[in-house]
Amino acid sequence: MKNTLYVLFLTLFLAVYFSEAATAEDSLMVHKAVISNNIKRVGFKSKEKIIQRKNDTIELVKFWSVAIVACLLLLVIALLMGNIKRTATTNLQLQELNNEIVRQKDNVDRINHHLEEIINDRTKDLQTKNRKLSEYSSYLSHQIRGPIATLKGLINLEKEELISKEECIEMMGKCVSEIDEKIIEMSEILRNSPKP
Structure with a gap:
């Protein structure tokens, strides 16, 4: 662009130089008008090129912006x-x-329900056994209490010398045998009790 302007100015200078010598003032004016028009035209063309380059640059920036955004x-x-x-995975x-x-x-x-059933069954079994044990212990206590009361009475009678020692020992032997039989009987009952 500078070269073009330089050439134009050089052309203008030469034209002016030679036109002064060869022609009159009118032709100089015509030349000036032509050169002025040429300079204006060159200026317009360079402005158009600059504007076109700016537009091209803007379009290029727009293209790359859209491409990057895409x-x-x-x-x-x-x-x-x-x-x-x-x-989703x-x-x-x-x-x-x-x-x-x-x-x-x-x-x-299911396991808990089954365990609850087992626990309920065993609890019922234990309650039944406890009730039977309670009944057996009451029965045993009642069965043994009688012979023990007899033993106590015999001991008191012997202390007061109301019966003889031999007779007391014989009756005590019977009471002890009776207690032993009751204990054996209760053991048999407990061993043979039905299991639920």
Whole structure:
């Protein structure tokens, strides 16, 4: 552009120099008008080129901006799709784990119910055995208490010398034998008691 202007100015200078010598003032004016028009035309063309370059640069910037934004959008979409797939996979795994937990809970509930039944049965069994033991102990206590009371009475009679020692020892032997028989009888009853 500078060269063009330089050439134009040089041309103008030479034209002016030679036109003064060869022609009159009118032709100089015509030359000046032509040169002025040429300079204006060259100025307009260079302005148009500058404007065109600016427009081209703006268009290029717009193109690359749109291209970069499009690439970024594609990247964001790809990331979102990957995230959606990971979320779906995670949700599926969580659902499977939840189903497994529900199955295990059902198993634990069945086992607990079965254990509760076993505990109830054993509790009833223990209550029955406790009741029988209580009955046996009452019965045993009542059965043994009589011979022991007899022994005490015999000891008191012997202390007061109301009966002889031999007679007391003989009767005490009978009481002890009776107590022994009652204890053996109770042991047999306890051993042979029906099991639920």
